[in-house]
Amino acid sequence: MAKSIEEINEKIKQGKVVVATAEEITDIVDKKGLKEATETVDVVTTATFGPMCSSGAYFNIGHAKPKMKLGGGRAYLNDVPVYAGFAAVDVYIGATALPDDDPRNKVFPGEFKYGGGHVIEDLVAGKDLKLAATAYGTDCYPRKKLETWINIKDLNEAVLFNPRNVYQNYNVAVNLSDKVIYTYMGVLKPELGNANYCSAGQLSPLLNDPYYKTIGIGTRIFLGGGVGYVVWQGTQHNPTVKRKDNGVPQAPGGTLAVLGDLKQMKSEWLVGTTMQGYGVTLTVAIGIPIPILNEEICRYTAVRDEEIWAQIVDYSEAYPQGKKESLGEVNYTQLKSGEITVRKKKVRTGNLSSYPRAVEIASTLKEWIEKGDFLLSEPVAYLPGPETGYTFKPLKERPIA
């Protein structure tokens, strides 16, 4: 008998809901079988805590006296440029923004000590930030210069809005060249010196709902330590990715755009991150509940690390040159063992995404639901699935003149 989200929410309100994390459900299905697991468990919590570059936040800072129009002018938070192409006092900061005078990779590999991701972390932590702005001045907004301390509690709105988070699977990065390379997948030692991956594997949200049957637009989630929502498919959403027979993508697939009130988030769950020689980004904590509506959905949540496969990609040549070559595939049990074999060589592995933190997020979300503090939401629209033919295309370069 299929369940509905409404029924599950009733159970939550009555304190009778049964919740399991995506790790626990695997054991429950093993021991009790799929049918009983589906009947007894109402919600499975999934989670991830990894660097997600396509993240940022917008703020409304409130009007100065006399009024000033940041829109069309220039603005900086702690010397990091924020985007001021909106209305008078709305600005957006991206996770990878860097100070104008940051040397970047001029002295290679660059240190990238402070950028957008750190500004967001500092803001959420309640620190005072320096806002500096210039404007061209109009009759209604005559002011041309502003320098002030600001604090998140004084902002009107502070909204985390991430165009692409929660990648459904990702690559395993290696370096076939003879020099160390510095990438968004971390420092990669030469000649298969190490292999870095970035996924929570069996805990990862979209790997537990591979065809986006429950996670959709409007799904309420744990975001950055507070509550947020899925608002759209993320950029580069690729539902037509190649999948194994169990439906799980074997390469990067779907993505989510998420949003939430920054004021109720916590800095331990939104961490400014530096990738040496690459840049600054933001490590984001996300937890997504999956309502166990029927056996099919339950089966997807019982996926284990050894059933999730990823492609090994060379980041020294193949990736930067856009060559779609895979050096083979490995599953997440092999990756988490600490060592995999690539081209007959034993290669030590490193994860960019913190599994212990993902476990903590999934457990925290489970607690919130059990206590009745978190209700599930029915998506208002579903994400495009593989049947739509939606795909992630490369740029079609058309030179000008």
Add this chain to the structure above:
Amino acid sequence: MISRRIVLRFPHRLVDQPIVCKLVKDYDLEFNILKAYVTPREEGLLVLELSGGDKNYERGMRYLRGVGVKVQPLSQDIIRNERRCTDCGVCVPICPSGALVVEPLTRKVQFYDNKCIACELCIKACPVQAMEVHF
């Protein structure tokens, strides 16, 4: 037999003196240089793995202190900030001496400072700047 990793700080006046040479010749100690550095203020910093007989080692240490070299055990100098560390594990394959490992059960990262050779590769590789050097 003692084998220790130590950090030696040489004041400006000693930077051009053959001190480590004396440790070998007069005190019969073996050394392996892990790091050698002359600061902008022309002070010397040496990270050594020093080994030899117990008595010789002690006498060697007394000699060093006697000429004015500051000696400090290495393990205090590379620190893991447990509050900042997010237990991702990307430092683990970077570490050449196995001082950083992932605990198999909890999947949390452990730092064994007695294995650390202060190569400092983890300092910049750590995405959240949880590894700190306090020379």
